[in-house]
Structure formats: C-alpha cells, structure tokens
Amino acid sequence: MNDLCNDIIFIIENYDLYTKAGMPLDSIKPIFDKVCDKLTRFLKDYEVEYNTIEGKPNKPFIPLYALRDPKFSKYMTQGIYVALLIKRNEGIYVSLNQGTENRKKIDILNDKNKFKRKANDIIATYGIEYKNNIIDDIDLTSNIHGNLKRPKSYEEGNIKAIYYDIEMLKLYPEKFLRDIIWFMELYRKVLLSGRSEVT
Template sequence: MNDLCNDIIFIIKSYDLYSKHALELENIKYKFDNVCVELNKYFKEYEIEYNTIKGKPHIPFIPLFAIRNPKYSKYMTQGIYVALLIKRNEGIYISLNQGTENKAERCILNDKNTYRRKVNDKIASYGIEYKNNLIDEINLTNNICGNLKRPRSYEQGNIKAVFYDIDKLEKYPEKFLRDIIWFIELYRKVLDG
C-alpha cells in the first residue's frame, strides 16, 4: 500500500516537471506502470489503464488511472468507471466518473444526475463509513492554465468523489486503498442493480 501511495505522490510532485518538458515521459512512465501493478493486485477482474497524454501545446497534463469493467465501459471516454485523477501539485481524487466524449452537455448532466441518484440510494441502503468525506464536485482547473477542455470533461463526468492531498496520502495509505475498494464496490452495485 505504501508503494502505491509513494508512486502516486511521485507523480503528483512531478506534474510540473513533466508538463513543462523538464522530465520526459520515459522517466516517469515506470511510476504509472507501478501504480497499475499495485492496483491489479486488488482488482484483477477489472481493466486498469492510465492516461499520460499531454496533447497539443497549452493543453494541461491531467494524469489519470481508470479502473473499469469492460462489460460496462469499453473505453475511458464512455460508460462509467472509477478514476484516480491527479490534481496538479495538490493530490488525487478517487472519482466515480462517466465518459463525456461525443455527448451533449445536457446528456452528460442527465446521466450524471441519474447515476448520482442511484449512488445516493445505494449509500442510503447500505450505509457508508466515509459518508462525510464524499463530494459531488471536483476541481481540476483552478490551478492550471491553457486549454481546459480535458480537465473540465473529468469535472463534468464526476458523479461522486473523495480527495486525498499529499499529506493525507502519506499518513493514511490503508484508508486510501479502502476508499478505492469502496468506490469499486459502489461502482459494481450501481451497475449491477
């Protein structure tokens, strides 16, 4: 668990170096691979992938890991999945997120509200240990500049999330893993029922 958090902290702290081309992808990619290996130990039945795409100039680097069941989500751009979204220099969101590509804003909002109602119903019926830490809105754009289309799409796609800053990741690696497990369980319950 500490390896998982240490690798994520390294990625968070390397955000600016990578996005400003001071650190090449090859020098950080192994950390992304390490996180996938660690996550695969716990979520063997799911597909785990990551995105390190910087895109065109002035498009912010939004590293993320997606944990998804291919039965419900073929790609990160469609369906719903559990996303680990890096917030520049601050921390990481665990987010139940929906793909927003090629969807009208109205459809994204309608789907989000439908999923959010299902999530709230599941939370009410099963109870939740971390209820007070759940948030409805995430913010990936307040400390970055450039084209914000990609980070805004993750903000729009967020259904429920919890945020870990670097300090919290260092102090509570077991709780971080428990929260990922809880989000995976919530993901399964929402899609299966």
C-alpha cells in the same frame, strides 16, 4: 500500501513534467507502470489503465488511472468507471466518473443525475464515515492554465468522489486503498442497479 501511495505522491509532485520541457514522459512511465501493477493485484476483476498522452504548455494534461469492468465501459470516454485523477501538485481524487467525449451537455447532465441518484441510494446504506467524506464536485482546473477542455470534461463527468491530499496519502495509505476498493463496489452496484441503462 506505503509503496503505492509513495508512487502516487511522486506523480502528483511531478505533475508539471507533462506540461513543461523537463523530463521526457518516458522517464516517469515506470512509476505509472508500478502503480498500475499494484492496483491490478488488488482489483483482479477489473481492468486498470492509465493515460500516457503527453501534455503541452497550452493544453494541460490530467494524469489519470481508469478502473473499469470492460463489459460496461470499454474506454475512458464511454460509460462509467472509477477514475483516479491527479490534481496538480496537491492530491488525488477517487471519482465515480462517466465518459463525456462527443456527447451533448444535456445528455451528460441527465446521465449524471441518474447515476447520482443510484449512488446516493447505495451510499445511504453505509456508515457515516463514507457519507461525510464523499463529495459531489471535483476541482482539477483552479491551479492550471491554458486549454482546459480535457480536465473540465472529468469535472463534468464526476458523479461522486473522495479526495486525498499529499499529507493524507502519507498518513492513511491503508485507508486510501480501502476507499478505492469501496468505490469499485459502489461502481459495481450502480451498474447492477440499472444494467439495461448503461451503455
């Protein structure tokens, strides 16, 4: 687990490579591939992919991994999925998230509330540890500047999340993986609780 967390910490700490003319994106891509391979080994029933679009100085790019069942969500922009979202230079969110692209804000909010109710019902059956650590809102934009449309879309799409800063990743690598697996189970149960409603 340490190797997985160490690679993620490298991505977090090198976030600015996406928005500054430092190292080409290809130079960091092998690290993304390593994380993707490790996650795929643990999540054999799901697809794992990451976003490889290079950012620009005025258009911040949020490094992320999308973990999903392709039967329910074929793309990062549609349906719901579990996202691993990097917060610039600070940490990572494990987020039950929904696609927001080309959708009206009222529809995004209505679906978010619907999925949140389902998630709350499921979370209520688990122990106090998860209830205390899960958060409703994520912050990807407070320490970046420019056109924030893309990171704000992930903030708007968040349904439930848990956050690990760099120090927590160093101290609790096994727990981090357990939380990812737990969120995949939450994702599966939310989908199964209202399969006909998910598109």
